[in-house]
Amino acid sequence: MRQPLIMGNWKLNGTKASVEALINGLKAPAAAAANVEVAVCPSVIFLGQVEQLTAGSAIKFGSQDADLHTAGAFTGENSPVMLKEFGCKYALVGHSERRTLHAETDAVVAAKYVAIQAAGLIPVLCIGETLEQFEANETNAVVEAQLKAVIDVAGIESFANAVVAYEPVWAIGTGKTATPEIAQTVHAHIRAYLAGFNAAVAAKVQVLYGGSMNAANAAELLAQTDIDGGLIGGASLKVEDFSTIIAAAAK
Numbered sequence: 001m002r003q004p005l006i007m008g009n010w011k012l013n014g015t016k017a018s019v020e021a022l023i024n025g026l027k028a029p030a031a032a033a034a035n036v037e038v039a040v041c042p043s044v045i046f047l048g049q050v051e052q053l054t055a056g057s058a059i060k061f062g063s064q065d066a067d068l069h070t071a072g073a074f075t076g077e078n079s080p081v082m083l084k085e086f087g088c089k090y091a092l093v094g095h096s097e098r099r100t101l102h103a104e105t106d107a108v109v110a111a112k113y114v115a116i117q118a119a120g121l122i123p124v125l126c127i128g129e130t131l132e133q134f135e136a137n138e139t140n141a142v143v144e145a146q147l148k149a150v151i152d153v154a155g156i157e158s159f160a161n162a163v164v165a166y167e168p169v170w171a172i173g174t175g176k177t178a179t180p181e182i183a184q185t186v187h188a189h190i191r192a193y194l195a196g197f198n199a200a201v202a203a204k205v206q207v208l209y210g211g212s213m214n215a216a217n218a219a220e221l222l223a224q225t226d227i228d229g230g231l232i233g234g235a236s237l238k239v240e241d242f243s244t245i246i247a248a249a250a251k
């Protein structure tokens, strides 16, 4: 049985005041959903604050990215070792906004994934196709290639200590959610592809859905057999919406 994981990706949003209000507002809903793991991914600048605010609560947290180096002359980067020191449990890697806006290749994503695990963090490997690829029926090939790039470098066994997030690029921030049927089909394909390498690892790995998940559509998406949780952008910034999604995962 895979534990539901509801993770907020705050992206480039927040103030000290909004972070405090959000974390404090999520404490009770996270505690009430005992079978669900709740996590948030703030900008790194808020990590110290989030570490303090979440102390003693059920809320876990992670970063939105990590550098593939642990230390050195890499101006502007954040080392996975530093993220671990600040209490991160997770680090997103390969988010489509990183792949597109920061030209992160599959090779860079794989190297970051390895560095994240080496630092003792759990990578949340984000994969997904663009609208063009979706319309050309290339979804399966795209997610397979994105997974294979990591499997080749890190090995299939590494997925025993990783999370996969399927985020169709055309659904991110667009209000266009994949239907539960489309999402379930892709999630099942991801699991079957991983099972081709190692069935036991594939059965255990949590595969999250991301892309315009919200308070209204979460229950139906989360009810699908191979959808083990959500990676939520916009709707994770409001206590009420995110709490509704957490409660939906608890059912």
Ligand SMILES: O=C(CO)COP(=O)(O)O
Residues within 6 Å of the ligand: 009, 095, 167, 171, 172, 173, 174, 175, 210, 211, 212, 213, 231, 232, 233, 234, 235
């Ligand atoms: O990119 C996402 C989460 O990582 C999804 O963002 P939205 O929920 O805002 O579509």
